[in-house]
Amino acid sequence: MVKGIEKSGIPVVHICTVVPISLTVGANRIVPAVAIPYPLGDPTLDALEEKNVRRKIVEKALVALTTEVSEQTVF
């Protein structure tokens, strides 16, 4: 899906847990996530801390979107 969207020219950041799979399928901007069933969360934390974890990942994703890349890059 990442490639299907990105070939239009719209930049895509892929947030995912299993980075090697993302590299294999060909995402260009990759941000590692927490775990497969909760990529942007952590149920072991309290709600506020969990949201902080999520915010950090989203902030990294925005950095990825504002960074020029010429090849596959893991942020």
Place this chain on the structure above:
Amino acid sequence: MNKIKVVHYINQFFAGIGGEEKADIKPEKRDGVVGPGMGLNGLFKGEAEIVGTIICGDSYFNENVDEAQAEIIEMIKSYEPDLFIAGPAFNAGRYGVACGAIAKYVKEELNIPVLTGMYVENPGVDMYSSDVYMMETGNSAASMRTALPAIAKFSMKLMSGEEIGMPSEEGYLSTGKRKNIFVEEIGGKRAVDMLIKKLKKEEFVTEYPMPIFDNVEPGKAIKDISKAKIALVTSGGIVPCGNPDRIESSSASKYGRYDITGVNTLVGYETAHGGYDPSFANIDSNRVIPLDVLREMEANGEIGEIYGAFYSTVGNGTAVKSSLAFAEELTETLIADKVDAVILTST
């Protein structure tokens, strides 16, 4: 000759321990056969025997590759095997990656023949088919009946020390290796023959398949994110409760578009995805699509705006061709609606 000692690797599902809710189990070893190993043992016809089975959860393996490999290799060593077989994994992505990774590791560490099996679209194929032999299987466990005999037969061939033939003869996925061979006709003649066949629109087999370069150009970076319109897309299967579009839990044939105008947090949503433990995403779907955080950023002016709907499908065993078709279709709408960037989340 002594019986060939085999160690077999399977995941939590094929061990009968459980589905996704058990995908985080740590490696364990059991003497003898478990699950599909029983079929293999029968097919070995007494020449080989599975002396031990290693079981590991797919999520545990993929999230802790180094630790998992280190633990598993010790378990395997304890059986002093002559041969290692992993899977078959069919089209189960994380299982396929685990099978490929552990087979490669065993080959390197123990220097014994290794073998696995999976479907050609499994991501494990791209990652490890040049490292280990992978028997080509169908895309679901329904093809177990044909997969196991192929694995058993090739196991015997590997152990016999006989020369391994071409992938098409032996049934394994191409390892990308080339070998010098003697043929009757010189290259020029073969090339012209191929060209003539091509001109006549007849079938011919190339001697040098071109690699598939299907990576795409990275999109241009966003200059000012505080003005950007950002769309959210997921393969994690997040849908409004009740799954109104009935997106399939695996091998999805469709995707959904869900309006989020005025929605500040993803409550009242759930996941349709059948390939991971859904409990965490069902309690709080922001764990898969970070809408709550992005709404705050939108309010603070850290980003321009969030596009008025999110798109969702289930990435579990879904064909690459289908995913691409979904993406192409929804991208037309994104372009028409002047979306600047996409955050795509996967589980």
